[in-house]
Amino acid sequence: QQTIRVGWTIPAEESKYWMMRRPAEFPNIGKAYNIEWTQFQGTAPMTQALAAGALDCATQAPLSLANGVVGGNLKAYIVAQHVFEKAGGFSVYWAVMDDSPIKTIADLKGKTVGISVIGGGTQGPFNLLLKQNGIDPAKDIKLVEVGFAVSEDALRQGRVDAVNMNQPFAARAEAKGGTRKLFSLSQAMPNIVHILEACRADFVDKNPELVKAYVRDITSGMKKALANREETLKAVNEVLKAPIPVLETYLLKDNDFGRDPGAAPNFPAIQKMLDIYAETGMLPKLDVAQFKHSTIVAPLQ
Amino acid sequence: MRPVTPQKPASAIIEIESVSQVFQTSARKDHVALSDISLAIEEGAFVSILGPSGCGKSTLLYVVGGFVSPTSGSAKIRGRTITGPGPDRGPVFQEFALFPWKTVLGNVMYGPRQQGVRTTEAEAQSRALIEMVGLKGYENFYPKELSGGMKQRVALARTLAYHPEVLLMDEPFGALDAHTRTRLQNDLLNIWERDRKTVLFVTHSVDEAVFLSDKVVMMSKSPGRIREVIDIDLPRPRRRSELLLDPRYQKYVVDIERMFDETDPVGSPS
Amino acid sequence: MRPVTPQKPASAIIEIESVSQVFQTSARKDHVALSDISLAIEEGAFVSILGPSGCGKSTLLYVVGGFVSPTSGSAKIRGRTITGPGPDRGPVFQEFALFPWKTVLGNVMYGPRQQGVRTTEAEAQSRALIEMVGLKGYENFYPKELSGGMKQRVALARTLAYHPEVLLMDEPFGALDAHTRTRLQNDLLNIWERDRKTVLFVTHSVDEAVFLSDKVVMMSKSPGRIREVIDIDLPRPRRRSELLLDPRYQKYVVDIERMFDETDPVGSPS
Amino acid sequence: MMPQLRSTSIILGLAPIVLVIALWQGLVSFGFAPAVLLPPPGYVFGRLFQQLVTWTFQQEIAATLIRLFAGFAIAVVLGVSIGIAAAASPAINAVVRPIVRVLAPLPKVALYPALLLLLGFGHGSKITLVAADALFPILLSTYYGASTVEQKLIWSAMAAGTPRYQILFKVVLPAAMPSILTGCRIGLVISCIVVFLAEMITSSDGLGHVLVTAARTFQAVDMFVPLITISLLGLILNGLLGAVRAYLLRGFPEA
Amino acid sequence: MISPSALARRAAPVLACIGLLAIWQAASLALKNDSFPTAIEAIRAIPDILGDRESLINILASLRRMAVGFGIAVSVSIPLGLLMGRSRAVAAFFNPLLMVIYPVPKAALMPIIMLWLGVGDITKTLVIFLGVSLPVIYHSFEGAKAVEEKMLWSGAAMGLSPAQRLVRIVLPAALPEILTGCRTGLVLALITMITSEMIARQSGAGNILFNALDMGQYDTVFAMIIIVGAMGICLDAFFERVRARLVRWSEPQFDLPLSFS
Numbered sequence A: 001q002q003t004i005r006v007g008w009t010i011p012a013e014e015s016k017y018w019m020m021r022r023p024a025e026f027p028n029i030g031k032a033y034n035i036e037w038t039q040f041q042g043t044a045p046m047t048q049a050l051a052a053g054a055l056d057c058a059t060q061a062p063l064s065l066a067n068g069v070v071g072g073n074l075k076a077y078i079v080a081q082h083v084f085e086k087a088g089g090f091s092v093y094w095a096v097m098d099d100s101p102i103k104t105i106a107d108l109k110g111k112t113v114g115i116s117v118i119g120g121g122t123q124g125p126f127n128l129l130l131k132q133n134g135i136d137p138a139k140d141i142k143l144v145e146v147g148f149a150v151s152e153d154a155l156r157q158g159r160v161d162a163v164n165m166n167q168p169f170a171a172r173a174e175a176k177g178g179t180r181k182l183f184s185l186s187q188a189m190p191n192i193v194h195i196l197e198a199c200r201a202d203f204v205d206k207n208p209e210l211v212k213a214y215v216r217d218i219t220s221g222m223k224k225a226l227a228n229r230e231e232t233l234k235a236v237n238e239v240l241k242a243p244i245p246v247l248e249t250y251l252l253k254d255n256d257f258g259r260d261p262g263a264a265p266n267f268p269a270i271q272k273m274l275d276i277y278a279e280t281g282m283l284p285k286l287d288v289a290q291f292k293h294s295t296i297v298a299p300l301q
Numbered sequence B, C: 001m002r003p004v005t006p007q008k009p010a011s012a013i014i015e016i017e018s019v020s021q022v023f024q025t026s027a028r029k030d031h032v033a034l035s036d037i038s039l040a041i042e043e044g045a046f047v048s049i050l051g052p053s054g055c056g057k058s059t060l061l062y063v064v065g066g067f068v069s070p071t072s073g074s075a076k077i078r079g080r081t082i083t084g085p086g087p088d089r090g091p092v093f094q095e096f097a098l099f100p101w102k103t104v105l106g107n108v109m110y111g112p113r114q115q116g117v118r119t120t121e122a123e124a125q126s127r128a129l130i131e132m133v134g135l136k137g138y139e140n141f142y143p144k145e146l147s148g149g150m151k152q153r154v155a156l157a158r159t160l161a162y163h164p165e166v167l168l169m170d171e172p173f174g175a176l177d178a179h180t181r182t183r184l185q186n187d188l189l190n191i192w193e194r195d196r197k198t199v200l201f202v203t204h205s206v207d208e209a210v211f212l213s214d215k216v217v218m219m220s221k222s223p224g225r226i227r228e229v230i231d232i233d234l235p236r237p238r239r240r241s242e243l244l245l246d247p248r249y250q251k252y253v254v255d256i257e258r259m260f261d262e263t264d265p266v267g268s269p270s
Numbered sequence D: 001m002m003p004q005l006r007s008t009s010i011i012l013g014l015a016p017i018v019l020v021i022a023l024w025q026g027l028v029s030f031g032f033a034p035a036v037l038l039p040p041p042g043y044v045f046g047r048l049f050q051q052l053v054t055w056t057f058q059q060e061i062a063a064t065l066i067r068l069f070a071g072f073a074i075a076v077v078l079g080v081s082i083g084i085a086a087a088a089s090p091a092i093n094a095v096v097r098p099i100v101r102v103l104a105p106l107p108k109v110a111l112y113p114a115l116l117l118l119l120g121f122g123h124g125s126k127i128t129l130v131a132a133d134a135l136f137p138i139l140l141s142t143y144y145g146a147s148t149v150e151q152k153l154i155w156s157a158m159a160a161g162t163p164r165y166q167i168l169f170k171v172v173l174p175a176a177m178p179s180i181l182t183g184c185r186i187g188l189v190i191s192c193i194v195v196f197l198a199e200m201i202t203s204s205d206g207l208g209h210v211l212v213t214a215a216r217t218f219q220a221v222d223m224f225v226p227l228i229t230i231s232l233l234g235l236i237l238n239g240l241l242g243a244v245r246a247y248l249l250r251g252f253p254e255a
Numbered sequence E: 001m002i003s004p005s006a007l008a009r010r011a012a013p014v015l016a017c018i019g020l021l022a023i024w025q026a027a028s029l030a031l032k033n034d035s036f037p038t039a040i041e042a043i044r045a046i047p048d049i050l051g052d053r054e055s056l057i058n059i060l061a062s063l064r065r066m067a068v069g070f071g072i073a074v075s076v077s078i079p080l081g082l083l084m085g086r087s088r089a090v091a092a093f094f095n096p097l098l099m100v101i102y103p104v105p106k107a108a109l110m111p112i113i114m115l116w117l118g119v120g121d122i123t124k125t126l127v128i129f130l131g132v133s134l135p136v137i138y139h140s141f142e143g144a145k146a147v148e149e150k151m152l153w154s155g156a157a158m159g160l161s162p163a164q165r166l167v168r169i170v171l172p173a174a175l176p177e178i179l180t181g182c183r184t185g186l187v188l189a190l191i192t193m194i195t196s197e198m199i200a201r202q203s204g205a206g207n208i209l210f211n212a213l214d215m216g217q218y219d220t221v222f223a224m225i226i227i228v229g230a231m232g233i234c235l236d237a238f239f240e241r242v243r244a245r246l247v248r249w250s251e252p253q254f255d256l257p258l259s260f261s
Ligand SMILES: Nc1ncnc2c1ncn2[C@@H]1O[C@H](COP(=O)(O)OP(=O)(O)OP(=O)(O)O)[C@@H](O)[C@H]1O
Pocket: B023, B024, B025, B031, B032, B033, B051, B052, B053, B054, B055, B056, B057, B058, B059, B060, B094, C144, C145, C146, C147, C148, C149, C150, C175, C177, E253
């Protein structure tokens, strides 16, 4: 019986949460193969762990994965996708206080702006938008790192003039009121892919059947998550420890991220993101094809 | 044993009234170090305490110094109960207790500086005292660099430097050779005669006690009590060479030594 | 000053050959504690060292003990150069150096246990020694609960307990009252006569030195040298009461005391 | 004699560091670690010397040092004074002891988000975090050092007329100095770690920030430059502390 | 029968804790800051954590790692520290090395540590080990340096070999100082037990805490902080008891006569 070492994070990998929390629903887990779960703080450490060979598969953001490839000699396949920004759904946005004089992106000039991770996945589209509005992100604003969890507080306390918002914090902040959306990432590009599942190429090549089984389970996990919202809420609650009433306000609703029913990666969208990163100078030009495995990719039945 | 009635002359500067001191040992047993001690010391008197090792001499000095408060009874200075140490009573500890982070000069200057004497003056006085105890040239040595007897002399100088009214000296010459000892005995007597200090002086040498004192307190063990108080009726100023030939002096020494032999110095803890 | 030629009889157990000891003080100056000391000690001899405070007596014992290595010269035991301490030479330190985490009994038993003596036997021996030094009943006291003199006696017992061939005693009776001191002198003499140990004995009491020794080494300061070596030609076994009346004894004492007075004990550091 | 002793001890001290660097080189050369995770030491030191002369890198170092020193200084002042006060006064001890017991083992990083909001993203929050983490080792050492001060030293000073509160400065403080300095040494190392950690979590400057930005983009060499820098800073600061110690404790037998 | 002063002494810790909570409550009410919940909110979240079987398993996993890390650290650091204290050469050898290694934040070395040791227990135990060993080494070091020379000489004269002297004289003589180091080590063990789970998490108390932190569930964060504080009190009280037994011989005989009461 083989084991696959998987890294995960919070908050939006419902398929994996199902696999962790409801293993009985998956005929193979714990029988045909085992999963050793390790949770990480953010995707960047997981990239390092993949590069160091300490993990076999992990949740990744396009940028962190690309960074691993460029700087860390990482070879990996994108085998599934967790969430993306669907049209009309949630898009990571920058919020300001209701009474703030900042009305447009151009008003951000000279202000203090919070971003969850400097140099992180959201910064490419963010920089693009600023540039389009005549702001040099390096000189014209003061950028500070404010994790999503404290962004609402930082904004309300006046520590920042604008800050990025993500679920579930956005839902919570909106429920309280007093803030408004300034702009969202979807303005830079539609259907941004936020997190996906990547596996080390050497591991996949050595254990194709094992990874196949894993991807199959991710696919079916995604199905179950979408099919049974009630149970998904419970599983997410167990993992995130966020109260169900809060989750209820957004999870798998219209104001949430999008999920592909088969967890299929949207390679063109990812390519577009890589292009934006290249355009903003965060990465050299990359071709998404190198992340594509011919057979092992969701959806797998 | 004869009961000792406390003598309380009008001019007593220190009165010890039925003081007992009980220590708790680690074995959680009570150990009586002093048992019902009463003693009055006149102003300006030179009183020696003699007694077998472990009979409570040091403890008695601690009580008068105000460092420990007795389990029962009380000690008074000029009629006020002693509740703590004060610059009126200067101790010279058996273990020296020099400040390791200060040089010889720093140790000796500590008291005068503390009393508000100006630095230059304090230094001059201290240097004179250091010379008196024979440590000229060692001013900048740290205590760890001194021999046992040298440390003892620094401790003596440190206490003399701030001119306490009452000196509480615990075997201050114990680690000194005969010659140095004699010199310092004379120096001490000179200071005492000049300033009329009150001195409470613990010693193991009967000679020394008789030579220096107005009064010798003999303690006995099991547990620490006063056995006898002997007035030494010898003329002052005393000179060792004369005194050695004085039959009264010799009689005192012989008497006290005999008394010692009668006591059993080897008691067991109560 | 007369130069002292090293005497080296065939049976010398300890030979000190032009030993000098220089300390570096914190003030970064060299301080000469011993200067060109040569001395031979015969097997089974009782040798006392007399000298002014700070003349280097303790330092000399440390060299023989092997605790410090001399800056120049060497010390030998039975012809072998001393490179470190060993159970053949037992020190009694001026500062006692008891193990504070052990009780009186624990301290005394430490040596015998280390030598592989069985616990019950070591305990019996140790209890006997503790009784000998007059501390019966204090077996379970910790050092911090003892008086100065009591600590000193524990230190003595601790060293006697493991039967070193050579005893290096640094004022071992300095903190004791006259009575206890006399008793322990006698005990020490008995042990010495029974086991024919070699004893190197630092003291400040001329009396004591003459009473106990075969040979008295007089040191002088500025810097620490041997001034005189005096053979004490008195019959053994010696009994204090007899000796006190012996004119030869008195002459030794008076001679040595006079010599002392001739030296200036108060030197300045070189 | 002394200079010779010092040079042998310097050689002895350098030896293991050279060994570590050799081991590092070996790990890289023999492929135990890919160069993207562990760059060869030659590269790292080369980059370090390049960087050291640049104004921007010096500013990063300055930012880190300001936080480090400020936090450490606050920790020393608070730790020593509270520790001595607790040792000297049973009343204060009764209050301080349980508070220390509760607060000391708390993971202070968990409070960092709250600190950020309270004190902002600048120096304040990081200095506070450093001080909070370095405080307790110093406080505990001071407390134990001060409560075992030889009784008779205090008695001697009191008898010389030293007022009670002055005893704390004139006797307890110097007598507890060996223990206090040991606490400071530990506090200093912790300060180095924590200032770095704080900068790694949220910051826009400082060595920790340099490190995370390099780490995210897998610039292994640039990641090791701040690491080596903090390491060297630790060594230098500790050397300084050692000199201070040798001076302050020159009278003590162990110095 | 308890005298009033003894009663006051007993009550002092409780009062101090209540006082601390009261200050917290007041501060959080005054600051009105979501990431700084009130004491009452935090206390209310405790039963949820302690009532949850999974959380308990998590906490126990952390404690186990802590115990292992602490145990190894103490058993390695004390001999090393003592050796450094008694031998100039050993001190000269290790001192700079330690001072180069310790200031490096372990979190920054995670990629390499993961490379060799993975992300599991070993890595976290190593982090705890490093945290604990720092104070223990240095307190043992200084404690051993301060051992009175003549005690060692006495031992040597009784025929103790250098190794025996280290164990039978330096160790007990330096024990009070070593235990001070251990107590600081205990504090650091609890802290590193939590922080070692910050970046990579599998199970543990830090897992709960940092998850809550990432999710902005500040009442849980602070409830965990209270729980860790409570563990600190218990471990510390236990430790003090052990300490009192081991070094009774070194306790000062009188309280510092300095009370300002
Ligand atoms: N902290 C303590 N705990 C228990 N017993 C103690 C303590 N301190 C002193 N003692 C005991 O009190 C008695 C008196 O001690 P003290 O030091 O006063 O004697 P001393 O007369 O000065 O003896 P010495 O001449 O040897 O110095 C001794 O038997 C000693 O064992």
